[in-house]
């Protein structure tokens with residue numbers, strides 16, 4: 001069925017359909033498919049789904065010159081903790097990714113894997129089963145009481161990383177990035193958003209460390225900047241993007257309520273711009289909008305209305321991808337893309353509209369999504385959403 005009480009606006013004559021270069025990619029539109037966890041990877045081995053994943057990415061990359069960022073992919077077993085999310089650390093995983101990357105490139109589009117480490121958002125019992133730690137920035141500051149009791153029941157208490165373990169994570173990010181680039185990816189996105197491990201170091205709500213990785217704005221930025229510097233050294237700054245959710249509360253992060261949290265992001269983004277001005281400009285900074293503080297809430301719920309990511313434009317002078325309930329707000333998109341370095345990510349509606357690029361261009365109705373099929377092991381709700389013409393022949397109206 002199509003989304004009701006929604007008035008699309010054709011955007012094909014706006015900047016959204018003006019080419020832009022991101023890294024080595026000559027994009028023909030400024031619509032980005034953002035990282036979307038779908039929980040269809042095979043267990044054991046965190047292998048992208050051999051039967052469905054290539055079809056899913058193929059369907060969504062048909063408009064040539066479109067940028068796709070993959071679902072979050074774990075950099076190592078220790079960075080994981082969800083059995084049905086994929087990784088990018090093993091050769092079996094990269095075999096599947098290579099066929100996905102190849103298909104997207106055959107469509108004339110581009111694909112950037114998102115490098116993911118869960119930290120305290122992982123399932124402690126899953127990690128325990130595999131003889132792995134339950135990691136975060138600090139000991140014992142649990143995401144919520146449910147996670148705390150799970151950790152205690154399975155005797156895998158939340159562990160603040162030692163400096164040696166921090167260095168190992170940085171090595172794992174490099175290994176994962178090299179795997180992706182040598183398998184044909186166009187770049188990688190470093191996941192520093194949504195309450196996962198890197199975010200747990202950035203945010204004082206979860207980082208109570210007393211060493212050089214905690215206790216001040218500079219120290220809480222150290223981990224992310226060390227990863228960025230090593231990734232840039234290894235794969236080149238034009239092949240590295242980074243995602244932040246400054247206002248996000250998902251995973252029990254501070255969000256805009258903490259009056260000093262924006263200072264933290266200004267500092268980090270300022271240090272990225274300093275690096276850019278010394279010749280190491282990242283391909284883009286990707287931002288989740290304050291309109292979406294928690295991806296489990298439906299459109300309109302949970303917005304932090306007092307905030308805006310606009311301040312970041314005065315610090316960062318490179319490309320900016322913005323994500324957060326834009327599909328239902330074409331009038332906002334029309335305004336935002338008047339800025340020459342802004343790209344727009346459409347998440348949930350790229351799940352339910354494989355031909356989203358065409359629908360946004362022409363102002364066509366959008367297929368509704370089925371949230372209860374977002375994270376389940378089924379082809380239904382993954383590759384069976386119709387294109388607009390297919391929907392019409394199904395009699396949708």
Ligand SMILES: COC(=O)/C=C(\C#N)c1ccccc1
Pocket residue numbers: 035036037071072073116191193194250295296375
């Ligand atoms: C992959 O990176 C993410 O940020 C994933 C999520 C978020 N936010 C997510 C949300 C709901 C269920 C599983 C993962």
